[in-house]
Amino acid sequence: MDTTQITDASPPTPQQTEAELKRAARGATRPGDRIFLGLSRGSGILLLAIMAAIAVFLTYRASIAIGKDDGNFLTTFEWNTGLIPPKFGIAVLAFGTIVSSIIAMVIAVPIAVAIALFLTHYAPRRLSGPIAYVIDLLAAVPSIVYGLWGALILVPHMNGLYGWLDDYLGWTGIFEWQGGAPRSMLTVGILLAIMILPIITNVSREVFRQAPQMIEEAALALGATRWEVIRMAVIPFGRSGVISASMLGLGRALGETMAVATVLSPTFTIQASLLDPGGGTFAQNIASKFSEASDLGRDALIASGLVLFVITLLVNGAARMIIARRKEYSGANA
């Protein structure tokens, strides 16, 4: 087939060229290729089918609960599925989930990037190996252990920081402290920051390590300091990778359950101050309400889970858009 095409003397029409190119791209088809094609296509379709099934199930169960909700599902500051009629809403949960994750990101991303840069560009090799191991191990600690550590050690030691914040930043309202137990959004954010640190650090480290050696050496040869090399060659190159890494961390922070449930003092209120106990997150609320929930209560929790699903989807979509806009720096084009 291919040989006849090539020996054909007449100039190929555009259609012919296209068909030929396609065929060439497909390459020769042997049974192995066809089986592999079938397997990978099947896996792809299976994945879509599973996702669709989950979405249909969640939407169906959620719609049952929302139909029976006496309050507004989006704005009610209450979660009481045992009432007749039931009344519940996700306002507090959405607020708490987003605020705690933002705090975690604000703390974790700069530290993670700094650690990654230190490991790839400053630390002696003998030191960077063990540090990388320790960070890997941090990621393997179960979240309930973080939760227990947070409740037993972190919370009792937060009073000093809280007092300091209240003294110097209390006038903002955001850091006003009434003297409650420090089981607040800020403590949760700090704990989440520690939990998402390893994943952001590890991915950023890998990205920074891929920075083109030649550009770095060229910059050094031109008289740049090490910091200038990092600022001009390494960080722009790694930016989209760091964004991806942060999104992985953010995903974990949004969905973190046991640690939040152990450390937070959940109440259905929204406080202006980050230091006052109270608030809640989607995952924490599901974990703490599930065991005593009736059928309707479970459907309501599923509905709240669906909202978390949508939020995660939006966040990931936004991240993809940011990365796409910065494509010129991404590893694929370097």
Added chain:
Amino acid sequence: MKLQRKNRRALAFGALAVSGALALTACGSDDTGDGGGSGASSTANASSVKCDDAKGQLLADGSSAQKNAIDAWVKQFTQACGVQINYKGSGSGAGITAFTNGQVAFAGSDSALKPEEVTASKKVCSGGQAIDLPMVGGPIAIGYNVPGVDKLTLDAPTLAKIFNNKISKWNDPAIAKLNAGAKLPDLKIQAFHRSEDSGTTDNFTKYLIATAKSDWPYSGGKAWQAAGGQSASGSSGIAQQVKQTSGAIGYMELSYAKDGINPVSIDTGASAPVEASVENATKAIADAKVVGTGSDLALQLNYATKAEGAYPITLVTYEIACDKGNKADTLAATKAFLRYIASEDGQKVLADNDYAPIPDDIIAKVRTTIEGLS
């Protein structure tokens, strides 16, 4: 070679992390009741347990509030009859669901069955329906942590105002009036409630509704309704927070109110304030009415009781079984176990574990009902 060394190092770190985790979880879990269970109660006369032809294995699930009591009973019963009873304690709601799905032989619940749950039970109880058998009483202690105050008396309206954030300082005149002579500090009150849905919350708020309606304008239920305050998970979580936080107050099952947590005495209108104790809870349950129909023995507690020494903030947990149509292969074991826990010996085990025994005339009705199970 080098790789192996690295692996070993990673392994060492891992081992460190795991052992640390184990140590932490060991600290976290409150093992209440176990001491009592293995102490005095194990000497109870195990031979008095009537086994009949009970055999095999029983599955049960439900209220976590009575888990410690069930554990102590199961220990005795298994010793005498060799029947394994596996009570999961995953919560009243989960227990009733498991029961109406036919997965367990009996369920434990902090609140009596609702009409729709009775209807649902008719599927698994062929020819009968599920009934409530009051088996375990429990005082709900109001624990507090105020430096320099070892004794504290509160009444229902004050409690309602404290938990509804209407009273915010420990030296509030309303508290001072009830505690003449106590040195109440100028300290912020930090009121703790349960973060998850709970039968303890249900019973505590039922008490507030019954006795301080104007200060507690909520409808009640297993979820906490008042805004504000702070929360923690489980009685153990509340107890831990009260211990840690100066100025804290919270409600918990009596067995958790120890090691530095003082329970509040309640001014019920009786001649003297009533302490939270097992005996005083039993006295309050004696004032309850049976409101269940037929063989159902659901109780309605009199929260506004003014009887001498009756501690009004009390919960009663039930065992739920079918009155007719229990499964043939579990009926003998279920009946034998329920008979044992309702017996004098069985009820004696309760007091050793900080639970309140059910008063005589009610438990007598329970015993009659158990004999009629089929």
